[in-house]
Amino acid sequence: MVHGGAGLWAKDEKRAGRALKEVKEVAERGFDVLKSRGALEAVVECVKVMEDSDCFNAGIGSTLAIDGSIAMDAAVMLGSKLDAGAVALVKDIKNPVVLAKLVMEKTAHVLMAGDGAMKLAEHFGLEKANLFTEYRKKVWEEYKERFERGELTYLSANLELLRKMEVGTVGAVALDSNGEIAAAVSTGGLTLKLPGRIGDSAIVGAGIYADRWGGCVATGIGEGVMRLVACKEACLFMEQGLSAQEATEKVVKRGLELIGPDYPFGLIAVDCEGNIGAAHSTPQLCWAYKKEGMKEAISSLSAVRV
Numbered sequence: 001m002v003h004g005g006a007g008l009w010a011k012d013e014k015r016a017g018r019a020l021k022e023v024k025e026v027a028e029r030g031f032d033v034l035k036s037r038g039a040l041e042a043v044v045e046c047v048k049v050m051e052d053s054d055c056f057n058a059g060i061g062s063t064l065a066i067d068g069s070i071a072m073d074a075a076v077m078l079g080s081k082l083d084a085g086a087v088a089l090v091k092d093i094k095n096p097v098v099l100a101k102l103v104m105e106k107t108a109h110v111l112m113a114g115d116g117a118m119k120l121a122e123h124f125g126l127e128k129a130n131l132f133t134e135y136r137k138k139v140w141e142e143y144k145e146r147f148e149r150g151e152l153t154y155l156s157a158n159l160e161l162l163r164k165m166e167v168g169t170v171g172a173v174a175l176d177s178n179g180e181i182a183a184a185v186s187t188g189g190l191t192l193k194l195p196g197r198i199g200d201s202a203i204v205g206a207g208i209y210a211d212r213w214g215g216c217v218a219t220g221i222g223e224g225v226m227r228l229v230a231c232k233e234a235c236l237f238m239e240q241g242l243s244a245q246e247a248t249e250k251v252v253k254r255g256l257e258l259i260g261p262d263y264p265f266g267l268i269a270v271d272c273e274g275n276i277g278a279a280h281s282t283p284q285l286c287w288a289y290k291k292e293g294m295k296e297a298i299s300s301l302s303a304v305r306v
């Protein structure tokens with residue numbers, strides 16, 4: 001199961017159509033990898049493909065921070081042993097999710113940030129890329145002008161502003177035939193974020209979690225997702241016997257009760273019985289999935305809106 005971000009895709013029909021088509025292709029590809037190489041390789045492959053597409057806010061096409069830079073967060077998690085790897089504030093590299101996987105597999109650490117993470121990327125010879133797209137630059141320029149005119153104050157960039165922004169964080173969760181559950185996530189973070197800001201996608205438990213009972217990844221405004229520890233909570237609900245759908249809905253509902261009635265975020269999840277779940281408070285969530293017995297993947301711009 002994959003997602004290409006919660007938010008307002010409908011304001012640009014062409015972009016929405018492209019995202020929908022791409023997530024469907026990604027789910028197809030992920031399913032093939034799942035069958036041949038298992039859950040971890042499948043989720044990493046899915047996220048990698050979406051990082052390489054300029055359609056999403058991850059890798060190429062990441063959103064710009066207030067100073068015009070791009071700093072990305074990513075993570076992977078493997079449910080059976082609670083193995084996890086995450087990176088924060090990484091620049092210039094094409095596939096932050098690959099670096100997160102290397103942190104998990106080749107180091108004794110879980111979360112690497114900034115310069116240290118970049119040194120690791122260099123050590124492993126990760127491919128660099130120009131991540132800037134005309135589209136994101138245009139959005140950044142529009143808002144920058146408004147900041148300069150004093151219409152907006154970025155230290156307190158308000159929710160209303162963030163709500164209208166382009167999202168498009170990407171994530172994937174999968175269960176393979178050995179019962180292994182894996183999750184992966186990658187993002188450029190919030191448009192116009194302050195330099196140094198780290199979002200939920202780098203934080204195990206918040207933007208990503210996988211254990212023996214389920215896997216979950218989040219999208220939306222990360223500050224709330226972090227305070228909720230949303231993905232761990234969803235997995236806990238699955239451990240208690242809720243299905244992936246019930247668990248995601250319950251976490252989004254709790255988020256709205258505890259943080260605010262329309263706090264924008266969304267979750268996708270897979271439980272250990274292979275059920276999928278997706279819920280969001282945002283107008284839309286771009287997602288797709290494929291499981292055994294399905295001829296082709298199904299994609300949609302909405303799931304259960306809480």
Ligand code: ASP
Pocket residue numbers: 005006057166167168169187188189190198199200201207218219220221222223
């Ligand atoms: N959750 C991401 C963050 O806050 C943004 C997103 O999902 O679009 O960094």
